Amino acid sequence: MSEQKLIAEEITLLHEEIAGLRSELSRFRGEVAGSQTNSLFNEFRNQCAVEMINGSLENAYELIGNEEKECPMQTKCIPHLVHFFEDLSDYTRNGQLTDDNIEKMRSNFDKVKELAPFDHCSNCIEKAEGYFDQQIGMLQTIGVYKNESEMQLQVRDLHEEQVSNLIGDPLSSAVRVRILKSLYKEGRSFTELSKLTELRGGNLLFHLEKLQSKGMIRQRGERGEYQISVQGYEALNAMAELVGKLGVNYSKI
Structure with a gap:
């Protein structure tokens, strides 16, 4: 076989290898880009949810505070009750908004009720709990939180x-x-x-x-x-x- 023919064959093989590498690189980029797209979208959605929760903290202060304006414990209790929304924000930001963590926060509401010193304390606590449920509902609506029991119902149906x-x-x-x-x-x-x-x-x-x-x-x-x-x-x-x-x-x- 002549030297020219060998060179031509080598060039052909080289072209095929380059074409294969390009195809593989293109596929890899597509897969990485798709994965990054999903990751960025979820991160963006969680961040939006966090901003919505944080932005509504002032409303939480106002709603809870209007229950018992003359209560001597108001200045101490309200920040404590609003702390539930801060926990909710942290769980959302870190992608840890699970049924277990939400149940843990709900059980903490019950503990606060048990420690409440006045009869009218239940008004503020119930107001905070109701507002907390609204936030959970909002997170479900935008797809940040998916209730496992509801998912089971969806599967059944x-x-x-x-x-x-x-x-x-x-x-x-x-x-x-x-x-x-x-x-x-x-x-x-x-x-x-x-x-x-x-x-x-x-x-x-x-x-x-x-x-x-x-x-x-x-x-x-x-x-x-x-x-x-x-x-x-x-x-x-x-x-x-x-x-x-x-x-x-x-x-x-």
Whole structure:
């Protein structure tokens, strides 16, 4: 074999290796970026919740203080009662807002009731406890806190066919999952998705239409690029969270 031919083959192999490395790097960046996106979103949501709790502390002072304005213990009791909201803020900031910690705070309300020196103390304590429940409700609404018992009820009430249609069918194909992953950060054209999946024409269109019919992706115009929908985005995030909780070892796959 001539020297020129050897050099040409080596160059070809080198090109293939570079292309493989680029593909691997792109995949790695996508996975890292997706993980960072979820992490940053959760951190941002927790921080917003903390600001909302801290911003409402003045309302807590006012609401509790209006109960017994003439009480000689008012200046000592109110800061103690507001301390519950400070604990709530700390748990939220540190991602430790669990059923156990909330139950612990509720039991501390009961301890305060037992130590209260006056009959009218229950008015301030109940006002603080009611305001505390409002804050918990707000945290549930924005998704910072999920009550485990309510989650169990939601699982019990799941409609099997609805779940199967929503998740099972669109995500039952590795190709469709790959398409969703590729659209996680940015839109892609049919040609780009064809190269990515190594599918052409009707074969690729079949999977794209499946995802579109289930609301996982959308297309801009008739021949525009494909984009992930909010539903598809949340479905992927939920799958990533599920895989993490199940402790899947990728090295054994």
